[in-house]
Amino acid sequence: MPSEPITMADLSVKFCGVKFKNPIVLASGILGVTADSMAQVVRNGAGGVTSKSLWPYEHQGHPNPVIITSEHYMLNAVGIPDAGPEKAREEIARYREVCDAPFIANIVGGVMDDYAAIAAEVALMQPDIVELNISCPNVEDELGKPMACSVVKSAEVTKLVRAKLDENGASKIPLIVKLSPNVESIVSIAKSVLDAGASGITAINSVGPGMAIDIDFAQPVLANRVGGLTGPAIKPLAVKYVYDIYKATKAPIIGTGGVSTGRDAIEMMMAGATLVGVGSAVWFRGQDVFGKIVEEMNEWCDANGVKKLSTLIGKVHENH
Amino acid sequence: MPSEPITMADLSVKFCGVKFKNPIVLASGILGVTADSMAQVVRNGAGGVTSKSLWPYEHQGHPNPVIITSEHYMLNAVGIPDAGPEKAREEIARYREVCDAPFIANIVGGVMDDYAAIAAEVALMQPDIVELNISCPNVEDELGKPMACSVVKSAEVTKLVRAKLDENGASKIPLIVKLSPNVESIVSIAKSVLDAGASGITAINSVGPGMAIDIDFAQPVLANRVGGLTGPAIKPLAVKYVYDIYKATKAPIIGTGGVSTGRDAIEMMMAGATLVGVGSAVWFRGQDVFGKIVEEMNEWCDANGVKKLSTLIGKVHENH
Amino acid sequence: MKIINTLPRAVAIKKIIQETEQVKTFIFDCSVGAKPGQFVNIWIPRMDEKPFSVAMDTGTELHISIAAVGPFSNAMHALKVGDKVGIRGPFGSNFICEKGQHLALLAGGYGAAPLYFFAYEAAAKGCTVEFIVGARRKDLLLFADRISALKGVRLHIATNDGSAGYEGFNTDVLKKIFNEEKIDCVCTVGPEIMMLKAMQMAEEKGCAAQISVERYMKCGLGVCGNCCVDGLGVPSCIEGPVMSLEKVKKLRDFGKYHRDKLGKKQYFNF
Amino acid sequence: MKIINTLPRAVAIKKIIQETEQVKTFIFDCSVGAKPGQFVNIWIPRMDEKPFSVAMDTGTELHISIAAVGPFSNAMHALKVGDKVGIRGPFGSNFICEKGQHLALLAGGYGAAPLYFFAYEAAAKGCTVEFIVGARRKDLLLFADRISALKGVRLHIATNDGSAGYEGFNTDVLKKIFNEEKIDCVCTVGPEIMMLKAMQMAEEKGCAAQISVERYMKCGLGVCGNCCVDGLGVPSCIEGPVMSLEKVKKLRDFGKYHRDKLGKKQYFNF
Ligand SMILES: Cc1cc2nc3c(=O)[nH]c(=O)nc-3n(C[C@H](O)[C@H](O)[C@H](O)COP(=O)(O)OP(=O)(O)OC[C@H]3O[C@@H](n4cnc5c(N)ncnc54)[C@H](O)[C@@H]3O)c2cc1C
Ligand SMILES: Cc1cc2nc3c(=O)[nH]c(=O)nc-3n(C[C@H](O)[C@H](O)[C@H](O)COP(=O)(O)OP(=O)(O)OC[C@H]3O[C@@H](n4cnc5c(N)ncnc54)[C@H](O)[C@@H]3O)c2cc1C
Ligand SMILES: Cc1cc2nc3c(=O)[nH]c(=O)nc-3n(C[C@H](O)[C@H](O)[C@H](O)COP(=O)(O)O)c2cc1C
Ligand SMILES: Cc1cc2nc3c(=O)[nH]c(=O)nc-3n(C[C@H](O)[C@H](O)[C@H](O)COP(=O)(O)O)c2cc1C
Numbered sequence A, B: 001m002p003s004e005p006i007t008m009a010d011l012s013v014k015f016c017g018v019k020f021k022n023p024i025v026l027a028s029g030i031l032g033v034t035a036d037s038m039a040q041v042v043r044n045g046a047g048g049v050t051s052k053s054l055w056p057y058e059h060q061g062h063p064n065p066v067i068i069t070s071e072h073y074m075l076n077a078v079g080i081p082d083a084g085p086e087k088a089r090e091e092i093a094r095y096r097e098v099c100d101a102p103f104i105a106n107i108v109g110g111v112m113d114d115y116a117a118i119a120a121e122v123a124l125m126q127p128d129i130v131e132l133n134i135s136c137p138n139v140e141d142e143l144g145k146p147m148a149c150s151v152v153k154s155a156e157v158t159k160l161v162r163a164k165l166d167e168n169g170a171s172k173i174p175l176i177v178k179l180s181p182n183v184e185s186i187v188s189i190a191k192s193v194l195d196a197g198a199s200g201i202t203a204i205n206s207v208g209p210g211m212a213i214d215i216d217f218a219q220p221v222l223a224n225r226v227g228g229l230t231g232p233a234i235k236p237l238a239v240k241y242v243y244d245i246y247k248a249t250k251a252p253i254i255g256t257g258g259v260s261t262g263r264d265a266i267e268m269m270m271a272g273a274t275l276v277g278v279g280s281a282v283w284f285r286g287q288d289v290f291g292k293i294v295e296e297m298n299e300w301c302d303a304n305g306v307k308k309l310s311t312l313i314g315k316v317h318e319n320h
Numbered sequence C, D: 001m002k003i004i005n006t007l008p009r010a011v012a013i014k015k016i017i018q019e020t021e022q023v024k025t026f027i028f029d030c031s032v033g034a035k036p037g038q039f040v041n042i043w044i045p046r047m048d049e050k051p052f053s054v055a056m057d058t059g060t061e062l063h064i065s066i067a068a069v070g071p072f073s074n075a076m077h078a079l080k081v082g083d084k085v086g087i088r089g090p091f092g093s094n095f096i097c098e099k100g101q102h103l104a105l106l107a108g109g110y111g112a113a114p115l116y117f118f119a120y121e122a123a124a125k126g127c128t129v130e131f132i133v134g135a136r137r138k139d140l141l142l143f144a145d146r147i148s149a150l151k152g153v154r155l156h157i158a159t160n161d162g163s164a165g166y167e168g169f170n171t172d173v174l175k176k177i178f179n180e181e182k183i184d185c186v187c188t189v190g191p192e193i194m195m196l197k198a199m200q201m202a203e204e205k206g207c208a209a210q211i212s213v214e215r216y217m218k219c220g221l222g223v224c225g226n227c228c229v230d231g232l233g234v235p236s237c238i239e240g241p242v243m244s245l246e247k248v249k250k251l252r253d254f255g256k257y258h259r260d261k262l263g264k265k266q267y268f269n270f
């Protein structure tokens, strides 16, 4: 990117045809409520951002506590609150005014009709990429067994959303599907959604859910009792699933889960990720974690004579 | 226990009719290769021990590296090496000579016939409890999709092992089944194995598997490429599954996964565990972790006026 | 990597002081190592968890002053000595001062509590303080006695009905002080309209200011994004609540709107 | 909680010294902060990972001496300067000495390498050392030059064929030294039969001893359990390899059997 400070290595990557100045993107649900906060994430070094999951209608989250952390992980049950499409429209328009890094709109719904409705809405907002969330464990109650668990349902909702995007003037906008690790075979689901029209995969959503009990109260700490496990604890799972999906499909992947450092991000890319999602590390390393990670990737590339970061994508597969 | 130093709280528990002086037991596969090392675990404070998984024949493990750790987790792919029943017989006999804490024999196999064979063998060794491992993720290749993934298969193998125990003079020995978290519904499997004759449940086996890549070599670190995730990282998952299984079945449970401290152990008991398995913490806190945990439980009980530790089992379920 | 555990800690209430009709101070036998202006999240299991400023952290005792305004704060008011709540924090930024400064503190609502904590520390640092407390009427005035007991701190009172001190807004008192004294920094906690006025006055006078920007907070960790302020786009639970005049001037929402728990803009109607 | 990360670290070989026909010393541009007697795990990706004693850790350089005896050690011998291996550690216990002691060090096989490291540190601490190195023949003697260069350290050589020094076992030399000198502690690394004899001699003389008990190791973390010694039941990768005479006396396997990688007993046939 011409306006960026010159670095030794070329960190830019192309993902589903969209160019990112570096592969680090904000994961959905972290700091993605407002346009200005996403622009701030870009100022803090990210190559792109993902919005919080957008619903076709106003959706209430869970009562507090919604997030707790230990040294090893974060547990969250925010419950995907959202004010609905009107707010989303306003925020995306504002984002476009203040920031030119790619914008990934993450969408979610309770039933099939919801997905149709939000797909049609989001098509009109013209994000750079649409990310379909079929997998959030802490809205299990609403999604029933979440769609991510079923190969058939996952493909069906992907087809539906792709069609609604096409019908509403967004046929050029890539659709990617965000997968849950809490299934018997994430690879089968990845294959089925790619066959159904997805251009890429985001892996992984939060793990579990898990539970933390405060023994002094003999009570679960999260108001929702259980919440998705994220942060350093889940990195080996995310790396493994990205590795498996890449191996089986060679599809473009946003590798997300437990990435906190430049080394973590490179590990995810070697496993097969083109973009690397960062969420919980915003807490573990601070709001400027994006720039720190980018800087660390840069240093590693320099030390190892890597001129173009994208040559590392899937590298571990070459070696055995 | 008359020979133990007098503590304020009574820490003893009864699990499937077997009395443990305290609820902390060594988890399978950690330090469980020899009788003397299990006796040493008891000297280090454990209330009981579980053997490494026993095969009906000699079984090779994986090449090194077999275990790696970060601050947050351990990844292992030891591959369940075992010298077979003759060695097991000798070690159990030796254990009985030097130690009187309950001995849980964990058994494993590749196909149904293996389970029948090792069940018959282990019956003759007369352990206090038999723990059936149908769930180890890092022998996926041999087990195919491991039995733990299927409700039908899990019940079938449980029935078979129970029958072989009964036929071989071990009809009084409780059989418990150790479950994997890497399934769609651990509760359905728990129910099905209890219906099939299991007296209790151990939850959970290691999570994943996961992968760690050394970016300087662009190679997975574990020789087996992937390995089971254990340690602090998985505690919220283990607590959640113990909670779910207890809620649905009220069966006796060995709660295992990420327990490192007395508070962790009490958390697991409040979720529904009667016994608490400890594995990876042997690395994270040292060989004497068992005694440390017991001491910390003791202190918490004293500070909170708990006279009998077993009153805490399932306590979180009373409160909502 | 910053290693930090944010599980709530169960602490028993040691003492409860009924400050006014609306406000109680809860005293806990613990410290969170908070600085003035920082907040904690207080958890009542099976109820909710909400942010509250620290009214004093002595290193062994923690004070929190809570106004009963809705379900959670009323539930707090219903608690008795010995009852336990969960506390985590401290979170957010804090008020700062330099040795020997002359400060004006402007408090509305429960704002007198965290500002009292700040005045206490500022006085100990050799600052002199003009402390303006406003309330609707005399009996709703918060911490007036404690403030007047501080050495180097002068208490000014404003009540809407004139039942004590100046009759009118506490911002009028601030204006008067500005005209009479050289103030190094204005620090304010209270209703946004009041803080907006104070900020405008400070700007006119070329005086520094620190303002406690309160938004709807959930996590307190800079993760959920609900408390982010427009313009800067930063989470107010991390870069706030206390922000400098320079920062607040860059906010697009300050004095205009805040966001509800779904992230929807709610315009102030004043 | 002990916070420790045991991921291997990739380090390039800086220099390779062919010590004898069988043994090469690999020098790495790094330190693991090892003490004499401790070991590291060396990883060749897609091959295996094996334990090796540290032959020197200067704080900036790490030396490892490796005898070619099988697939892994031969693969190490095939590496060139600049090739990278993964290293993790240090693991296990170490040799100790007190200022001014008179020590006897008994080395067989690659044992001269870790004991050289110990002699170096002991000499620096003001100890005097009788260092006995044994080998089948002269050209297989390890580290002889380096050992004789140490101040306060006297080198004794034993070869089976008498091609250098005493003709016979190095334990015979130890016996002689015992008869001539007052030894404070015997430290030994080498074949178990040799160490067993040394231990028996030390016991007879009422002399302290430290013995490097080597068992089949996998993890090095005290987790897999493969290296546990019978009698005490402790993992030798944690409480060993270096153990005191008192501990070794409590071992039921020492000098009798060790366990293979399946945990099966393998009796020594000597
Ligand atoms: C940084 C900060 C410090 C605060 N310090 C104090 C204090 O020291 N003493 C005190 O009495 N109050 C303080 N508050 C406000 C306090 O959090 C709310 O009064 C309380 O949450 C109200 O909850 P409720 O259920 O009683 O009332 P509700 O009926 O739920 O709400 C009443 C009012 O409080 C606001 N509010 C509710 N929940 C929140 C929330 N999670 N975050 C921010 N505002 C909320 C609402 O917008 C509404 O205006 C502080 C708020 C913030 C953000
Ligand atoms: C604490 C410790 C320190 C050691 N220090 C050194 C050293 O400084 N220099 C050196 O050359 N060798 C050292 N060894 C021995 C070294 O680990 C083996 O020589 C090496 O693993 C042989 O592997 P291989 O594939 O070349 O041969 P293999 O044919 O696999 O084995 C040859 C011999 O080495 C033993 N061995 C193999 N694998 C292991 C293992 N994982 N753990 C223990 N023994 C094993 C076998 O029992 C056999 O006797 C040490 C061993 C231990 C336990
Ligand atoms: C607080 C929080 C909220 C989240 N909300 C969403 C969401 O709304 N939609 C979604 O697809 N994923 C959501 N996620 C999952 C993240 O996008 C990401 O997949 C996960 O956190 C793993 O990445 P991390 O370890 O870097 O946090 C959320 C995660 C967290 C921690
Ligand atoms: C090195 C290692 C080896 C293991 N081997 C076995 C095994 O042989 N059989 C089994 O049922 N579980 C095995 N497990 C799983 C543990 O028994 C336990 O369920 C898991 O480690 C979670 O507990 P932890 O977090 O306390 O380690 C193994 C775990 C580790 C770390």
Ligand code: FES
Residues within 6 Å of the ligand: C216, C217, C218, C219, C220, C221, C222, C223, C224, C225, C226, C227, C228, C235, C236, C237, C238
């Ligand atoms: S309250 Fe969640 S980001 Fe500030």
Ligand code: FES
Residues within 6 Å of the ligand: D216, D217, D218, D219, D220, D221, D222, D223, D224, D225, D226, D227, D228, D235, D236, D237, D238
């Ligand atoms: S090598 Fe694994 S316990 Fe010692």
